[in-house]
Amino acid sequence: MKTILVPLDHTAATEATLAYANKLAVRWPAEIVLLYCQPADIVTTLEAQTQHLQSLVERLRYQQLTRQDGRRIRYHYRVLAGCLHDHIRAEATRCAADLVVMGLEHIDCGRQEAPGNHAAALTELVTCPVLVVPPGRRSLPQRLVFLADFGTLNPTVLPRLAALESAFPTAPLDLVQFYAPAQRPQRRSLRQGLAKAAAQLAWAAPSALHLLEDDAPLEGISEFCAHIQAQLLVIAPASPAQLLRYFDACYTTTRAYHTQIPVLVLRAAERQPAVQCCDKCAERLARQEAPAGATATASSRAAYHGVNWV
Template sequence: MKTILVPIDFTAAAEPTLAYANKLAVRWPAEIVLVYSQAGPELATEEREALKGRLETLAERLRYRELVRQDARRIRYSYEVVSGCLHDQVQALVARYGADLVVMGLEHTDCGKPATNGDNAVRITELVPCPVLVVPPGRRSLPTRMVYATDFGHLPLPTLPRLSALAGALPGTLELVQMYSPQQRGNLTYLKRAVAASKAQLAWPTITTKMVEDDDPIEGISDYCARTQAQLLILTPSSESELIRFFDKCYALTQAYHLQIPVLVLGQPAQQASTVCCERCAKELHNKSVEQLLVEASITKRPTSLT
């Protein structure tokens, strides 16, 4: 049985997050673990039970929202109340329940601090091994148009099966988008082969590919998602700083499209975080990774055509 961990802060913005998680749980199917963390000293037994009661009341109230009764009845919930900050407890919670996915709100409050444009979500993605789905406020359906944006030339191999594992929960068309700068035009053939190799490894029934040139990859992918009306953006950031910038407050102030839709952060597997001694070794490691992908996909001698 798959498991979705859903942190709840009892704010109004938490309700759309749980409603979205409910739809995923029915589609996958999966069990939902609702988690509430309260900053401060250890909770007394009576307080803990009262908070679990609030979680259960919330779950039962939202169980049938936007779902037919037959589907809603199938959702199984567990309730967890912890003392302290979520970011101090989330690793143990994910391990305890074997969570396959964390679903949290863009504005989730952690340790008494309201999120500033996803900064709490960024912290959680750095701590857990499973993907984190960040849901902005608002009512929405499961996506039918998804964009996976990353640097496929540097994508670690174990990332792709982890994404394929989510195909049942996220039906629809998946588009692989490789952003590149004008300075990378001479490397297009290599990048196209890497995108095609990744496509061959994924389990979605409908996958398309796209090469998009832009000086700024974050603004470029946001504009591209807006043009194509993408309903879910999937990211594998190359660095922590890239993810922090993705959620920067300036994009919230300008109402950038990528912060108006759910974002699935698919981190790089920890075992792939190799230490290299120099730039040359890093380049060799990167080339070896992509060539391995190409061999496994059996496409090294096939012509590749991407738009």
């Protein structure tokens, strides 16, 4: 059974975050772990906070879902004293979370920060993907956009996205790579990286590849998402600073399109080296990996010719 960890606060946007997680849990399917961390200056008992979460769950699952779907979701409650960033790593490990769903404007330790700042900090503390949901009611996405530098993308990122495919089984996926005018001589290698990533991902719904010239990729991806009316943006930032730029105040203030849709943040996983107890094991592993590499090469060649580029 898959598990979605949902950190909540007491803002009005909490309901929208949980409503979105509910829809994901039904579609995937998955169980939900609700996590509330109570700051030290709040005198309400932890038991009272648990009852508050239970009341919220009962109200939302029968208001937002059909009765059958509402009964299908299993909920677990965790109410802890302290700040979320002090507990999120241990709680994600404890419940073996496959995904964290949190609000764009989440408040931690009673501190209100610029939208996305807490999400960016928490993304560095957990190993699973983090889905950042802006305020407002919304349905599950009908079209996804995956933005990355596919030439340098860590190979462990793609399996993490593929693991979420069953939550969006019919949603087409657009893979987008931007390049600066100075990179024009490298377009061939960029197309190859894009095609290789598409072949490895093997998304069930139709996928499109886009290699676009733009020296301002953040503005470019916002315009691209708006043009195709995407409802979910998937990103694989190379650093915390790069992630923070997605939620920069200039974009949230001007309500840039990419800040008005959920953003799925994928981090690279630490790869565990294969254990080889003897030379025969090493030879067997080499034989197992060879066919997969040949298949991926053939698929990459076929996908290479389908790239849309400007």
